[in-house]
Amino acid sequence: MATKMKAQKRESGTPHSALTELRGKGDVPGIVYGYQAETTPLTVSEIDLIKTLRESGRNGVINLELDGKTFNVVLSDYQMDALKGNFKHVDFLAINMSDELEVAAAVHTVGEAAGESEGGIVNQPNREVNIKVKPSDIPDALEVDVSKLEIGDSLSVGDIRGTVPYEILDDDDFLLVSVSAPRTQEEIDELEETPETEGAEPEVVGSDEESGSDEEKEA
Template identity: 75%
Template sequence: MTVKMTAKTRETSNKGSALTELRSKGEVPGVVYGYKTETTSVTVAEIELIKTLRESGRNGVINLDIDGKTTNVVLSDYQMDALKGSFKHVDFLAINMSDELEVATTVHLTGESVGEKEGGFVTQPNREVTIRVKPSDIPDALEIDISKLEIGDTITVGDVRGTVSYEILDEDDFILVSATAPRTQEELDELETVSEEGAEPEVVGSEDSEENKEA
């Protein structure tokens, strides 16, 4: 699916104040680079960007109009403001529609597993896979039916590789979903004890506040 979006060229500035002013006006600074394209600094309206991504999906092809010149691109990378939930910066990769791309696609589970009905739990160790595919054939997601998944079962890339029309680049033993047995009473008691002791959660990451993509 290809959708249209407009962008405007902008002067490159390393001043945070200039970028802050842009964002205050509802504009998102970004850059376009790639196939037969000179690296170009642009801005896009955030409301239009959000609307476009809702229509095309994370990996959809965008027909980007930059000051009247159109280029087929995909969203290569982006930065979000963790507090405001808004876009800080976007990277668009210009593409050749005839060439295959390496992109990440979401793993989407369908159905209710046998293991869940028996009181077990379904876990998803990996929620994305990397695929190689032509831009026009990029899927919205890799859909996996888990209705026959029993306790102790796992589904790996090797199990689904032959069911899709594109190439999955992850290894065969890359686990996508598994069904585990219900917790024992001993495990539940241990979890309750930890909770009552008020263990502090571990901080595993934080938002980088520095502007590291201002080109």
């Protein structure tokens, strides 16, 4: 069952100062667009948004109540404040529950790889796969059993394609999990001796700026 959330309509072309004021009050500006929905600027409570996403998941269907109408939507895009960690903008895509969607599903490993008992290291280079599925069948995550993987073994999309009830859009050689041999003492020593790169910039998760102005999103 889809999670319900209320939104309030706002004026198109809201100035930057007004958007800042909205966020200061705990609201998140956004838009809704898509199936049977005109592109409409809106705001949602950040508390309600976080609660809804916890209940429905990143790809879950949300019953969005707006201006006396209810839309089945998914969160199609969002921007975060890199310093404060709060939402800056959200895009909701209204969907037809009968049509398939292309979504990114998380990949979770299940079990302990056999190679770990010999010191092997489990690597997961790709933690999401792209799938095509009806909204009502979107999985919380795609689980892959790694218990039989020895050192040197790996799992790619081609190994699991026929084991899931939806279409995986990534290529067969898209690597999901591998088990590598443990590092030798010589390799460890070399890593410890390698100096850190001077002037390296720290990794930033998300963006502290919206990708395009609010007006551009609503155009």
